[in-house]
Structures are given as structure tokens and as C-alpha cells.
Amino acid sequence: MDILNHLPVDQYSAVDDLLTFISIYDDTRRTRAYFQMLEAERDRIQGAVCVDAGAGIGLFSERMIQLGAKTVYAVEPNPYLFQLARKRLEKYPNVKFIQAPVETFEPDEPVDILVHEFFGQLLYDEDLYDLEKISFKPRLYLPDKATLMYGTTQSSIVADDTVTPEVLRMLEGVLVSGLFDEGDLPLQHPVISWEPDYFPRSATVEIVTPGDVLYLGLKIWHQNREMCVAGLCSNWAYVWTPVAGTRFSLQFLEDERGSEVVFQWI
Numbered sequence: 001m002d003i004l005n006h007l008p009v010d011q012y013s014a015v016d017d018l019l020t021f022i023s024i025y026d027d028t029r030r031t032r033a034y035f036q037m038l039e040a041e042r043d044r045i046q047g048a049v050c051v052d053a054g055a056g057i058g059l060f061s062e063r064m065i066q067l068g069a070k071t072v073y074a075v076e077p078n079p080y081l082f083q084l085a086r087k088r089l090e091k092y093p094n095v096k097f098i099q100a101p102v103e104t105f106e107p108d109e110p111v112d113i114l115v116h117e118f119f120g121q122l123l124y125d126e127d128l129y130d131l132e133k134i135s136f137k138p139r140l141y142l143p144d145k146a147t148l149m150y151g152t153t154q155s156s157i158v159a160d161d162t163v164t165p166e167v168l169r170m171l172e173g174v175l176v177s178g179l180f181d182e183g184d185l186p187l188q189h190p191v192i193s194w195e196p197d198y199f200p201r202s203a204t205v206e207i208v209t210p211g212d213v214l215y216l217g218l219k220i221w222h223q224n225r226e227m228c229v230a231g232l233c234s235n236w237a238y239v240w241t242p243v244a245g246t247r248f249s250l251q252f253l254e255d256e257r258g259s260e261v262v263f264q265w266i
């Protein structure tokens with residue numbers, strides 16, 4: 001969904017985020033995986049103080065209340081999503097609404113559980129930085145691990161009538177998401193991982209499999225169980241680029257609106 005007319009900057013940005021984030025709910029596989037994770041953590045959620053960091057429309061806050069959380073802080077900076085979450089959750093007295101970025105939120109009680117979904121297609125290209133800056137220390141993060149993985153394949157396998165091998169060569173050094181269908185191409189090797197309190201910002205990777213096309217994709221884990229895999233969960237499409245070396249580096253630099261990704265063949 002694209003906004004096609006001129007709007008004041010603040011309105012543009014808020015509506016743009018609204019449209020981006022409501023579209024994540026098309027990914028029913030992801031939502032189901034998150035609900036299953038919450039269900040599996042039912043014992044720890046019962047009686048717990050929970051923070052839903054980036055509550056969106058409030059689905060996970062609602063589920064945590066239904067699973068017996070003592071209090072859920074639904075933290076959401078976007079004014080439109082905040083409004084939708086408040087409407088969904090106003091019938092639950094144990095939900096507290098915070099319209100702010102989570103890194104500015106200062107709870108006045110210890111937090112047991114933090115639920116979040118700040119992973120972009122390349123792991124750090126959304127807002128994991130914000131989790132690094134939070135003022136409190138939850139006892140448990142849900143989910144608790146995400147890994148950017150890579151694999152290689154042949155252009156003769158993935159190229160089509162639109163993105164021909166000739167077009168692909170024009171994309172040297174460019175990371176493009178959703179360029180091809182993921183099919184059943186496996187994510188073979190790790191590039192970089194996030195875990196609570198561990199925020200690596202760069203990686204250098206030696207390519208160990210043959211092929212002239214590199215693809216990258218995310219895997220999200222909780223308690224060592226795979227929850228979401230790029231391609232299967234449509235929110236995280238594979239990212240593609242032609243191979244132009246034997247090693248590449250990725251660097252995630254923070255900017256005002258999230259992250260800048262620096263990619264280079266070495």
C-alpha cells in the first residue's frame with residue numbers, strides 16, 4: 001500500500017507506519033506462531049507483569065491477559081495503532097496503555113516478561129536497537145533468539161522471464177527483497193544472531209556453498225524451538241543478490257528512522 005498524495009510530514013509518517021504494520025497481520029502463520037509461543041509460556045505468563053513492546057493492534061496483549069497476566073503494559077508509539085489497541089483492550093482493567101516508544105517507557109514495577117517483534121527482513125533493519133535501550137530488565141524475552149541465515153543457488157534455477165540473468169547482473173552489490181520465490185531453497189548457514197543482551201552489529205561471512213546467487217532470510221526461535229522462518233512466514237521474504245566474491249560483510253548502522261544496512265563483497 002502506497003500513499004499517493006502530499007501530506008504533512010508527521011501525518012505521512014504515522015499513516016505510512018499504520019499501513020505497513022497492519023499489513024503484517026496478513027501473515028497468519030506468524031501470528032499463529034506467536035500465539036503458540038505465548039501458550040507454551042502460559043505458566044510464566046500467569047500472574048506476571050508483561051510489556052508488549054510495539055503492541056500494534058494489541059493481539060498479543062489481549063492473549064497475555066487471557067492467559068492470566070497480572071498486568072500488561074501495551075506500549076505503542078503510533079497514534080493510529082495505539083487507538084486500535086486501546087479500543088480492542090479497553091474492556092480489560094489490567095491493561096495499561098502507554099503511547100510512547102518502548103525505550104522511553106519507565107515502568108514503576110519490575111517487569112517479568114517482554115514480548116516484542118522488532119525483526120526486519122535482515123534482522124536489524126527494523127528496531128532491535130530500541131530493545132537495547134530499554135530502561136528495565138525483563139526476566140524473560142519472548143521470543144528469545146533470531147538468526148539471519150544465508151544460502152546460495154544458481155541463477156538458472158531462480159531466474160524468470162522478468163528477472164533474467166542479465167537483470168540479475170545489474171544488481172551486483174544490491175540486496176533486493178522478494179526478487180524471487182523462496183520455493184524450497186533452504187537457509188543453510190548463520191550470518192548473525194540476536195539474543196537478549198547480545199546485539200552484534202556486523203558480520204563477515206565466508207561463502208561455503210556453490211552458486212551465483214546469494215539469499216538471506218530470518219529464523220526466529222524461542223527456547224531453542226524454531227518459530228518463524230522467512231519465506232514460510234510472509235513478513236520475512238528472502239533477500240537476494242548476485243554472488244560477486246567469496247566473502248561478504250554486513251553492517252547495521254542506526255539512523256533516525258531505524259537502520260541503514262551496509263553490504264559489501266570482499
Ligand SMILES: C[S@@+](CC[C@H](N)C(=O)[O-])C[C@H]1O[C@@H](n2cnc3c(N)ncnc32)[C@H](O)[C@@H]1O
Pocket residue numbers: 017021024053054055056057058059060075076077078081100101102103116117118127130
Ligand atoms: C512488527 S509490528 C508488531 C506488532 C504486534 N506486536 C504484533 O506482532 O502483532 C511492530 C510494532 O512496533 C511498533 N514500534 C515501532 N517502534 C517502536 C518503539 N520504539 N517502541 C515501541 N513500539 C514500536 C510499531 O508501531 C508496530 O506497531
